[in-house]
Amino acid sequence: MSPTTRASRRRRPAAVTIHDVAARAGVSVATVSRVLNRKTPVREETSRQVLEVARSLRYVPNVAARSLSIRRSHTIGIVLPEVHGDFFSEVIRGIDLAARRAGYHILVSGSHSDRNEMLEVLAAMRGRVDGLIVMSPDVALSALHDQLADQLPLVLLNSVAEGHTAITIDNYGGAHAMMRHLGTLGHSRIAFIKGPDRNADASERLRGYRHAMRQIGGRAADLEVPGEFSEESGYAAAGSILARHERPTAIFAANDAMAVGVLSAVAAQGLNVPADMAVVGFDDIPIARYLAPPLTTVKVDIAELGRRSFEAVIDRIDRGLPDQPRHECIPTSLVVRQSCGAATSLRRTKKASGKKKTTRQEEI
Amino acid sequence: MSPTTRASRRRRPAAVTIHDVAARAGVSVATVSRVLNRKTPVREETSRQVLEVARSLRYVPNVAARSLSIRRSHTIGIVLPEVHGDFFSEVIRGIDLAARRAGYHILVSGSHSDRNEMLEVLAAMRGRVDGLIVMSPDVALSALHDQLADQLPLVLLNSVAEGHTAITIDNYGGAHAMMRHLGTLGHSRIAFIKGPDRNADASERLRGYRHAMRQIGGRAADLEVPGEFSEESGYAAAGSILARHERPTAIFAANDAMAVGVLSAVAAQGLNVPADMAVVGFDDIPIARYLAPPLTTVKVDIAELGRRSFEAVIDRIDRGLPDQPRHECIPTSLVVRQSCGAATSLRRTKKASGKKKTTRQEEI
C-alpha cells in the first residue's frame, strides 16, 4: 500500500500530507519531517530536494497532528476582564507582537470579571494552549485555583497571588509620584476618585494616594469618592466633589477614563481647569493629550506589560515549570500637561537612568 | 494490553485520556465518545455512569486529537490592521461574544496593513482555523488572493472584493446623513478631513460627503483636507483649515479620533465650538460624549459588525462553502450632541422601525 493510496478516503478535498511529499521526493516521511524541522543530519542534497517538492506541492503541515504528537500547541491563552478598551487592547497588542516574533499564537477571551464565565473560559482553553496569561483584578484568584492549578505555566497580570508569577504596574509609585507633583504645585486638599472596590490596580493607586496624603497631612478619608473606572462614574463623582462646601483644589481620578468624566463635569459647572480646579488622571490613554485642557497623568507602558508577561510565560514553558514564581513590576512615568496647572515648559527629568522606578516627563 | 498500560510512556505527567475513562467506567472508548458528544443512542444508565467517571477523573478531551480526527479546530481567525484602538478592539469583542456562545475560539492577529506581514499571518493561521474574518481596508485583497483562495470560509470586514462575502458599515449613508444634518443647520461651507487614501471606510465616507456637497451646491474639492485617522493628523488638518481666508463654518472629520484633534486645535486658536466652528466626527467612540463640547457624530454599532461577521463565517462553515457570496451592510445612526450647534433638546426620530438605514437620535 503506497503512501498515496489512502489519500482522500473520507471527507473534504483532502489536503496534501507529509506522505505525499515523501512519496514524491522518494524518501520516507521521517526524512521529510527531519528536513522540515531542521533536526538531525540530513544530506544537503536530500534536504534541498524535499524542500522543493514541499513547496511545489504547497504542503502545509497539519497543526493538529503536530500538536497531538509533540504535545505543544504553540499557542498561549489570554484571559482579560474585557477584550476592548484602551488598556486591554493595548495589552493584547503587546502580547501579540512578542508572540508573533516567537512563533506563537494567542487565544483571547474576556471574562467580564465573572467567576463562572472565567472558569468556563479557562476550561475551554485547557489543552488548547501551552501557557496562560491571566488578568483578574476583580475575581479572587483563589476561587480559580482548581482550574489554574493544573500544570499549565501561568502568569498573572496586574494581580498577585501566592505561588504564581506575576507582572504588575507600579501603581503605587505612580500615584505617589503624582501626589508629590500636586504637592509641589501647592495643593493639599486633593480629592481622589477611587476605582472599583476589589480591583487590584485601583487599590494600589489608592494606597499611593493615602500614603502621600498622610505625608502632606491632609485627612484623606473625607476626600475619597467611589468610582468605577468609567467616564460616567467620573462625571458623577466630580459632581459630588464640586458640591462640597469646602471644595478641594485638585481632583485625582484613579484612571483617565474617569478624568475625562471629571473634565466634562467641571466644564458643565462653568468652572475652569486648571484655574478653578486641577484635574489629573492615570494611564495616559491616547486621547489624554487632546483633551481640553491636555491631561496631566501617569503613563503606563502597557504594551511593555504585555511583552514582559509573554516573555515570562515562554520562559516557564521552555524550561519546564519548576522554577520559583517571580514578580516583576513595570515602572510608570509622570506626564505633566496642562490640567494640573503646572508651568508648561518642556522639561524632562530623569533620575540616574537605568533602574528608575518612576520617571517624570513634562511636555508642551 | 489494557488501555491503561500505555499511560505516561513518553514525556510529561500524562493527562487522563478517553481510554482511562472507558476503562474505569467499564465501557469502550467509542461509548465514552458517544456519551460526550451526545451522539447516537446510549442507554441512560451507561451515560450517567460515564459522565460521572469522566468528572471524577477530571477528564478533558484533547483538542488536538479531536481536531485531527474531525478535521475541525472550532477556532476562527481574525486578521485586523491593528488589535488595539477603540474600533478594532470593539470588533474583537463583538466576535468574541458571538464565538463563545457558539463554542468557538478566536485567534487574533494584527497585520499593520503590511502586505507581507499579512501573508505571514494568514499562512500561520492555515490549518489552525476553520474560517477567517479579514479586515484589510488598505491592503489590496487581490494581492492576497493566493492565501485566501484556499478553501477556507472567508468573510471580509469593511472591505469588498469580488467573489467574497463581506460585511460593511454604511459609511456612505452615515456621512450623507451627517451632511444633511449640517445642511439643516444652515452650513454650506463644510470642510472635510479625509481618512487614509486607500482606506475603504475613508473613501466611502468621502463619497457621502461629496455627494451631499454636490446637492448643497458647494465646491467640495477645495474643502477636502487629507488626514490619517489619527488625533494628530486631525489637529494638523484643522490648523490648515482655520488658516484659510474664507473660513468654512463647519468641519466634518472622517473619524472621531481626528475630530478630537480638531477640537483641540480649534480651542488652541481661542475659537469656540460650535459658535465659531461646528465640528463633527464619525464612529461615536466612547469618549465622544465627554468631549468639550460633546461631539456630534455618526454612531456605528461595531460589536454588531463583529457579531454579524462571525455569524457569516459560521454559516459558511456549517453548510460547506458552496453558497454564493453575500454582502451585508450595517446601518449607522446620527448622534446629535453639542459640537454641531444644533438645538439640544432630546428627540428621537425613527423611520418605520425595522430596516431603517440611518436613524437619527439626538440626546441631551
Added chain:
DNA sequence: CGCCGAAATGTAAACGGTTACATTCGAGAC
C-alpha cells in the same frame, strides 16, 4: 577485501480522539 562506526535514512509505534462496521443484547412475535 572484509570490517567498523558514524552518518543517513527507513519503519512503525505512539499521540488521543471519532466513527464505520461488526457484534451482542433483549424484547416481542410466532
Added chain:
DNA sequence: GTCTCGAATGTAACCGTTTACATTTCGGCG
C-alpha cells in the same frame, strides 16, 4: 423455545505528525 430486528455497545482503522529504534550506506583502515 426460537427467530427477528432494532438498539446498544465494542473493535479497530484512521486523522497526520514526530521520533525511538532498526537498518542501510559508505568512507576509511587493517
